[in-house]
Amino acid sequence: MSTAPSARTRLSRKPARGAHDRETIDAIxxxxxxxxxxxxxxxxxxxVPTLHARVGDTLYFHGSAGSRTLRALASGxxxxxxxxxxxxxxxxxxxxxHSVNYRSVIVFGQASPVDTPDERQAALQAFMDRLLPGxxxxxRAPTNKELLVTSVLSIPLTETSAKVRSGPPLDDEDDYSLNVWAGIVPLALHASPPIPDTRLQKGIQPSPVVEGLLSRHA
Amino acid sequence: MSTAPSARTRLSRKPARGAHDRETIDAIxxxxxxxxxxxxxxxxxxxVPTLHARVGDTLYFHGSAGSRTLRALASGxxxxxxxxxxxxxxxxxxxxxHSVNYRSVIVFGQASPVDTPDERQAALQAFMDRLLPGxxxxxRAPTNKELLVTSVLSIPLTETSAKVRSGPPLDDEDDYSLNVWAGIVPLALHASPPIPDTRLQKGIQPSPVVEGLLSRHA
Structure with a gap:
């Protein structure tokens, strides 16, 4: 599946770095x-920085029902x-x-509040499933009261594009003969061993879910 | 030095997480x-994602002189x-x-183009110095032509604030007795060994500058 570029998602700069296929967009x-x-x-x-979760063709984000940003978005x-x-x-x-290798996605659209507690709980579960499967x-599952004070918004992935820079430096032809080291230093987010809460009950070990997180970010 | 909170930088949500001191802001x-x-x-x-560099009380960012975003900013x-x-x-x-430990900074303001080639070169050097000291x-230093097609903008760090979440989870009092592992999984950006450009001249080794990058992100 691919989304056609709109006037806003069509890249005016370096279009070769752009992608509109959903596989690329979803992975990012x-x-x-x-x-x-x-x-x-x-x-x-x-x-504002925010957590997000994609479920199919929908992007969810959430926050406190009192948040100024989320209230503005919920009102259109x-x-x-x-x-x-x-x-x-x-x-x-x-x-x-000099440059940075990166993968980015931009999504334009209008957000809608996720109104029913059932949908809201499903969205919250999606947030957790993608960060910490299992x-x-x-x-402890959310109570009805907790679901009431959480604001969840959704936005459809219709107007979206990706931009990716990868691979080696692109130098001017004359510069390739210079006596300068050139290449890439890869960077990635890595996890360190878990730090137990000081109030953790004695004898509770990190579950396979937590250990799985470490191997995913090894 | 501290910047007084403005109507926009005063945190309406969880003000305990907010900071307006420049030491915290600058470090982030x-x-x-x-x-x-x-x-x-x-x-x-x-x-749009962009690279930035702080020099004293000024934040610089840059891009192609043809960039739509940078042109809009340069015009006020x-x-x-x-x-x-x-x-x-x-x-x-x-x-x-469940949450994420993070440190974020938000800067509001109006950008000004950095007009003279000398200032522009100084700003570009600042970008590089902070990522790769030395x-x-x-x-090869920028040519005049390269400096002409690069757009550099500056914004003063006058209206800015930080928001930080750190430390263990904050559970409801009744939940501390649950048989659930709780704590933190630290995450940080780590560097892997450098990958030489396939067109690198034979015998050129990564310089101490490149090795230094690895130890900073070890």
Missing amino acids: LDEALVAHLGLAIDGLPYV APACITVTLIDGLVLARSAVH RWDEV | LDEALVAHLGLAIDGLPYV APACITVTLIDGLVLARSAVH RWDEV
Whole structure:
């Protein structure tokens, strides 16, 4: 499946780095831990970090029902959600061709509140499943009261695009003969061993879910 | 030095997580590799990932002189720049108290183009110095032509705030007796060994600058 580029998602700069296929877009959305959610209030821009989860063709994000940002979005303000993964530093032979390898996705659209508690619980489970598969079944489920004070919004993945920079530096032809090391230093988010809560009951060990998280970010 | 909270930077949610001291703000800006730059064009929000560098009380960012975003900013559009560092996953005993440890900074303001080639070169050097201290002296310096096609913008760090979540999960008192592992899984960006460009001249080894990058992200 692919989304056709709109006037906003068509890349005006370096179109070769752009992608509109959903496989590329979904993989980036699913790997990124945090999204940056942008909106305009009275013409002024706001960008706030937020957690997100994709379920099929829908992107969910959530927060406190009292959040100024979420209230503005729930009342129909257009949104722009961007996620960015850093894959490495690109060291070229000249200053200006240094770069960063990254994968990013931008999603434009209008958010809708997720109204029923059942849908809201399903969305919250999706947040947890993608970060910590299996964790939902280990922990206390949300109460109705907890579901009431959580605001969940959804946005359809219709107007979206990806931008990817990968591979080696691209130097000017004349510079390849310079006596300068050039290449990539890969970067990725890695997990360290879990730190138990100081109030953890004696004898409780990290579950396979927690250990699985470590191997996924090894 | 501290910046007084404005109507926009005063936190309406969880004010205990907020900070306005420049030491906290600067440390986050300096550690983050990428910023998310937001602006509104015709009332619609745009959020684009961008590199940034702080020099004293000024935040610089740059891009192609042809970039739509940078042109809009250079002509006076208000900006919001947000950087976010992920420090770990917070595993609570109940679903809704799961969280992420993070440090983020939000900067509001109006950008100004950096006009003279000298200032532009100084800003580009600042970008490189913070990512790869010492690299500037190893590589070919920018030509005048390269400096002309690069757009550099600056924004003063006057209206800015930080938001930080750290430490263990905060569970409901009744949940601390549950038989559920709880704690933190630390996450951080780590570097892997450098990958030489396939066109690297024979015998060139990574410089101490490159090796230093590895130890900083070990």
